[in-house]
Amino acid sequence: MAETGETWAGETWAGGTRAGAIRAYAALVGGKWRSMLSYRASFAAELLSNVGATVLDVTTVFVLFRATATVGGFTLAEAILMTGLTAFGFVLADLTVGNIDDLKRYVRTGQLDTMLTRPLPVLPQLVFTDLPLRKLLRLVFGAAVYGVALAVNDVPWTAGRVLLAAVAPLGAGLFFGAIFVLTASFAFWWVESGEIGNGFTYGGRDFTSYPITVYAHWFRDLFAYALGFGFVSYQPALALLGRADPLGLPAWAGFVAPLVALPAVAVATLAWRTGIRHYRSTGS
Amino acid sequence: MIRMRDLRKDFSVRVPAGRLRREKRLVSAVDGVSLTIEPGEMVGYIGPNGAGKSTTLKMLTGVLSPTSGEVSVFGLTPVPQRTRLALRIGVVFGQRSQLWWDLPLRESFRLLRHVYQVPPAEHEQRLRRCREMLDLDAFLDTPVRQLSLGQRMRGEITAALLHGPKVLFLDEPTIGLDVVSKQAVRSFLAELGATGAVTVVLTTHDLADIERLCDRLVVIDHGRVVHDGTIEALHARYGSRRSLVVDLDSPLPAGFVLPGTSVAGVEADGHRVTFALDETSAAAAVAGLVAVASVRDLSVVEPDIEDVVARLYRAG
Numbered sequence: 210m211a212e213t214g215e216t217w218a219g220e221t222w223a224g225g226t227r228a229g230a231i232r233a234y235a236a237l238v239g240g241k242w243r244s245m246l247s248y249r250a251s252f253a254a255e256l257l258s259n260v261g262a263t264v265l266d267v268t269t270v271f272v273l274f275r276a277t278a279t280v281g282g283f284t285l286a287e288a289i290l291m292t293g294l295t296a297f298g299f300v301l302a303d304l305t306v307g308n309i310d311d312l313k314r315y316v317r318t319g320q321l322d323t324m325l326t327r328p329l330p331v332l333p334q335l336v337f338t339d340l341p342l343r344k345l346l347r348l349v350f351g352a353a354v355y356g357v358a359l360a361v362n363d364v365p366w367t368a369g370r371v372l373l374a375a376v377a378p379l380g381a382g383l384f385f386g387a388i389f390v391l392t393a394s395f396a397f398w399w400v401e402s403g404e405i406g407n408g409f410t411y412g413g414r415d416f417t418s419y420p421i422t423v424y425a426h427w428f429r430d431l432f433a434y435a436l437g438f439g440f441v442s443y444q445p446a447l448a449l450l451g452r453a454d455p456l457g458l459p460a461w462a463g464f465v466a467p468l469v470a471l472p473a474v475a476v477a478t479l480a481w482r483t484g485i486r487h488y489r490s491t492g493s
Numbered sequence: 494m495i496r497m498r499d500l501r502k503d504f505s506v507r508v509p510a511g512r513l514r515r516e517k518r519l520v521s522a523v524d525g526v527s528l529t530i531e532p533g534e535m536v537g538y539i540g541p542n543g544a545g546k547s548t549t550l551k552m553l554t555g556v557l558s559p560t561s562g563e564v565s566v567f568g569l570t571p572v573p574q575r576t577r578l579a580l581r582i583g584v585v586f587g588q589r590s591q592l593w594w595d596l597p598l599r600e601s602f603r604l605l606r607h608v609y610q611v612p613p614a615e616h617e618q619r620l621r622r623c624r625e626m627l628d629l630d631a632f633l634d635t636p637v638r639q640l641s642l643g644q645r646m647r648g649e650i651t652a653a654l655l656h657g658p659k660v661l662f663l664d665e666p667t668i669g670l671d672v673v674s675k676q677a678v679r680s681f682l683a684e685l686g687a688t689g690a691v692t693v694v695l696t697t698h699d700l701a702d703i704e705r706l707c708d709r710l711v712v713i714d715h716g717r718v719v720h721d722g723t724i725e726a727l728h729a730r731y732g733s734r735r736s737l738v739v740d741l742d743s744p745l746p747a748g749f750v751l752p753g754t755s756v757a758g759v760e761a762d763g764h765r766v767t768f769a770l771d772e773t774s775a776a777a778a779v780a781g782l783v784a785v786a787s788v789r790d791l792s793v794v795e796p797d798i799e800d801v802v803a804r805l806y807r808a809g
């Protein structure tokens with residue numbers, strides 16, 4: 210019996226190291242990957258249908274632009290840079306935190322309980338447990354659209370613009386990621402939040418796919434400036450193209466625009482932290 | 494080690510009031526619970542449906558923040574120090590699975606080893622013990638979604654123990670299990686408790702779990718503790734006694750009194766009499782009886798905990 214006692218009592222709590230946490234998340238991703246392999250055929254189908262969906266999204270923009278030579282005072286090529294930046298940033302976010310939308314289900318069913326009793330923060334647990342690997346090919350596509358858009362435009366390359374070209378998609382990705390987390394957090398207060406969060410997330414993406422000059426005044430002021438969507442793709446694209454903002458912001462605004470991700474992440478973190486304290490599990 | 498002081502949890506729920514209006518109402522799920530649990534104890538939590546057992550466990554494990562009052566486990570406050578606490582406790586919620594649904598059971602254990610960062614040798618040793626004691630080998634390679642409830646529950650308990658927790662919280666670990674699985678789970682927990690290495694706190698509706706496992710019984714009703722002590726103490730408090738049932742050749746004479754007992758029932762025209770053993774032993778009562786009557790058969794009946802608890806719930 211003494212031997213058994215030693216078996217159970219764990220004196221060495223290795224938990225809590227950063228390297229260990231990274232291995233833990235890697236294991237969660239591995240678990241997701243193997244789970245998917247148990248449904249190989251449907252995984253392949255989803256992978257393909259996801260590419261299809263992205264192709265369709267971008268084609269829609271092309272079709273719209275073909276009808277008019279210019280959009281809101283921008284040429285087709287210039288507008289495509291905004292679309293490409295949005296597409297790339299969005300898929301970065303979607304591929305990492307896109308499935309956070311599932312939080313609704315975890316909250317409604319009380320399944321979040323099991324995540325709360327593990328020695329890891331809940332948000333990364335959810336993200337890595339449910340990494341939407343079926344969206345992997347979207348990433349290639351998003352990057353391609355952005356690359357092509359950079360190539361077809363006459364970008365006056367400088368060191369600053371090279372840096373901006375690299376940072377802008379990351380900023381956009383962080384910004385959209387924050388929106389995903391923020392809208393998902395609604396579920397903590399409002400279990401039947403349904404598709405409202407999604408409407409906001411996808412609406413935001415569609416807004417930033419076009420030059421903001423196409424929108425009506427009050428609508429543009431609200432989304433572009435108050436909510437920050439104007440700094441996700443429109444402003445960085447202006448800076449990359451070396452064009453003055455027809456709406457009057459100074460030229461440097463485009464270079465610092467990716468920083469808009471920081472307040473967005475702060476707001477999302479606050480919403481998440483407050484929300485998780487409101488979690489009330491379920492009665493059974 | 495586990496300390497609760499005046500712990501409360503209110504839920505605000507919306508209830509229909511009239512045709513369209515819904516009004517807010519507070520439900521006190523846990524209403525001022527104070528308890529201390531020492532290392533090595535096995536505590537059974539019982540109470541009618543909705544009494545607040547699960548809610549209490551959720552506050553102890555860092556799932557829910559208390560509305561008021563204090564709670565500490567190993568000196569940690571569960572919600573703010575959730576991740577540190579998680580390394581030291583094991584949790585089984587009978588109604589929810591912590592296993593990976595689409596993966597073989599073995600894979601879930603492997604993933605949990607990484608999640609809890611358990612050294613491989615320790616993990617291996619504990620898994621080996623669980624495999625032996627809970628007979629896991631037959632379905633270690635079966636995807637969790639294909640396991641029966643009893644098999645899955647054995648997997649859940651293993652999963653909760655692999656990181657070597659000092660306390661194991663189980664919410665209805667035997668719910669829905671057949672007699673054999675229940676027994677497997679009980680004898681495993683009994684052995685685990687007997688080592689003294691793990692403190693066990695469990696909730697159940699099956700009083701046999703308590704009788705088999707727990708030295709200490711906490712009865713909770715409407716969010717309050719109505720009894721805290723041994724099963725014997727519960728019997729003593731509610732005046733439940735052992736009884737002596739005798740079959741007689743002929744009825745007892747009128748006015749017969751057996752010292753230290755009272756007559757609890759007379760059947761079969763006086764040929765069967767039940768004496769409650771108020772203040773005497775069964776042996777003394779039998780000796781007193783055979784001196785005056787011809788006894789054909791007799792049996793001693795233990796008090797029924799189900800009866801006591803049913804009375805307790807009704808009183809609450």
Ligand SMILES: Nc1ncnc2c1ncn2[C@@H]1O[C@H](COP(=O)(O)OP(=O)(O)OP(=O)(O)O)[C@@H](O)[C@H]1O
Pocket residue numbers: 489490491492493504505506520521522523540541542543544545546547548549
């Ligand atoms: N998430 C929740 N939201 C609203 N009310 C809740 C919630 N969880 C529990 N309750 C209420 O709190 C009370 C206690 O519930 P709890 O689940 O703790 O009971 P229990 O003792 O575990 O019951 P059971 O034996 O049926 O499992 C009940 O009245 C229940 O309706």
Ligand SMILES: [Mg+2]
Pocket residue numbers: 492493546547548664
């Ligand atoms: Mg319960």
